[in-house]
Structures are given as structure tokens and as C-alpha cells.
Amino acid sequence: ETGVTQSPTHLIKTRGQQVTLRCSSQSGHNTVSWYQQALGQGPQFIFQYYREEENGRGNFPPRFSGLQFPNYSSELNVNALELDDSALYLCASSLLAAQGTDTQYFGPGTRLTVL
Amino acid sequence: GENVEQHPSTLSVQEGDSAVIKCTYSDSASNYFPWYKQELGKRPQLIIDIRSNVGEKKDQRIAVTLNKTAKHFSLHITETQPEDSAVYFCAASLFGNEKLTFGTGTRLTIIP
Numbered sequence: 001e002t003g004v005t006q007s008p009t010h011l012i013k014t015r016g017q018q019v020t021l022r023c024s025s026q027s028g029h030n031t032v033s034w035y036q037q038a039l040g041q042g043p044q045f046i047f048q049y050y051r052e053e054e055n056g057r058g059n060f061p062p063r064f065s066g067l068q069f070p071n072y073s074s075e076l077n078v079n080a081l082e083l084d085d086s087a088l089y090l091c092a093s094s095l096l097a098a099q100g101t102d103t104q105y106f107g108p109g110t111r112l113t114v115l
Numbered sequence: 116g117e118n119v120e121q122h123p124s125t126l127s128v129q130e131g132d133s134a135v136i137k138c139t140y141s142d143s144a145s146n147y148f149p150w151y152k153q154e155l156g157k158r159p160q161l162i163i164d165i166r167s168n169v170g171e172k173k174d175q176r177i178a179v180t181l182n183k184t185a186k187h188f189s190l191h192i193t194e195t196q197p198e199d200s201a202v203y204f205c206a207a208s209l210f211g212n213e214k215l216t217f218g219t220g221t222r223l224t225i226i227p
Contacts, residue, residue: 042217
């Protein structure tokens with residue numbers, strides 16, 4: 001198992017509501033990426049945070065936003081929830097270092113259901 | 116942007132036989148190609164990865180091959196076991212810590 005944790009594990013919301021999901025990165029990692037995985041599909045990249053700044057974004061609208069804290073943990077916020085936002089939300093942590101590359105390790109995910 | 120195609124979408128093999136899953140990618144700048152295994156309700160788990168300066172990598176029963184010219188890479192599982200049953204995803208990125216573009220997944224079933 002990786003050292004990446006996420007909370008909550010499950011969440012049920014209604015359309016129009018707002019949600020905040022949380023991720024704690026693996027010790028020694030400084031980068032957090034968020035992915036959305038709809039049922040039966042591969043994960044889709046939402047955005048990545050490095051040094052508390054957004055460091056790349058996928059094709060998701062601005063109502064998907066995030067934060068990274070000094071301890072490298074991260075939040076994903078989704079406003080004005082839509083039914084299609086129902087998915088497994090995964091965070092992945094990695095180490096972004098000047099001398100090379102590193103692998104992304106995933107957390108267990110948060111299952112969001114929008115009714 | 117990068118596009119990753121994965122085949123087949125489902126694969127059933129007899130226990131002990133080999134399984135092969137293939138992926139193609141579109142962006143020649145991609146340098147990092149991981150494979151993840153995802154069991155039902157669980158996180159994607161990295162099982163093997165390969166970087167563009169290597170043509171093949173092996174880890175016990177699992178191997179990955181990369182053909183950069185043709186822009187495709189494959190996962191090979193030998194001597195399959197029931198616990199190999201899962202959904203397998205390939206992915207591609209410039210470097211390991213950047214945006215991963217995933218394939219659509221292969222549901223592998225090992226028949227006892």
C-alpha cells in the first residue's frame with residue numbers, strides 16, 4: 001500500500017451543492033495530482049499542484065479548483081455539482097525534483113455520488 | 116494532446132497461460148509508460164513502468180516492452196494466477212510526475 005490517504009471514502013451530494021475532497025501525500029513527495037475516474041473508464045487528469053501552485057490542468061471547467069498546503073496535502077473543490085460529476089476521485093502524489101523523474105502513487109479515492 | 120488507445124477491452128485466459136495487453140500512444144514526446152492494476156473498489160496500483168531509454172523491462176512474471184518508433188507498448192503476464200484478475204490500465208506522460216494520460220482499461224479474467 002502507498003502512503004497516500006484520502007477523505008472521505010464516500011460522499012453523497014445533490015445537484016448544485018459544493019464538495020471538498022482531501023488528500024495527504026506520501027512522505028517525501030511534494031506534488032499532488034487529481035484524477036476523475038467515471039465508472040468503467042480510465043482516470044482523467046484534473047490538475048496538479050506543486051509548491052502550492054497549480055502546475056498543469058486538464059479539460060475540466062473552473063468550478064473544479066484546488067489547493068495545496070505547506071505540508072503538501074491538497075484539497076479538491078467542486079462547485080455547482082452536476083450529475084456527471086459522480087465518479088471516483090483519485091489523488092496521486094509524486095516527487096518533482098530537478099534531477100529526474102518520479103512515479104505517481106495513488107490514494108484509495110473518494111467515491112462521490114451526485115443525486 | 117496525448118491520446119492512448121488500449122486493446123483488448125476484455126481478456127479471458129486459462130490459469131497458467133500468458134496474457135498480453137497492448138497500448139498505442141500519439142505524442143512522440145512521451146517518455147514514461149506505467150501500467151496500473153485496479154481491483155474492484157480499490158486504488159490503481161503501479162505494477163511496472165518503463166522509460167523511453169529502455170526497450171524492455173521485466174519483474175518476475177510481468178514484463179513490458181516499448182517500441183518508440185511505432186509508438187506502442189505492451190504488458191505481458193506469464194503463468195497467470197487467479198489473483199491476476201483485475202482491470203489493467205496503461206498510461207503515458209512526458210515524465211513520471213506529470214499528467215498521466217490513461218488508456219480505457221482491459222478487464223483481465225483468469226479462468227481456474
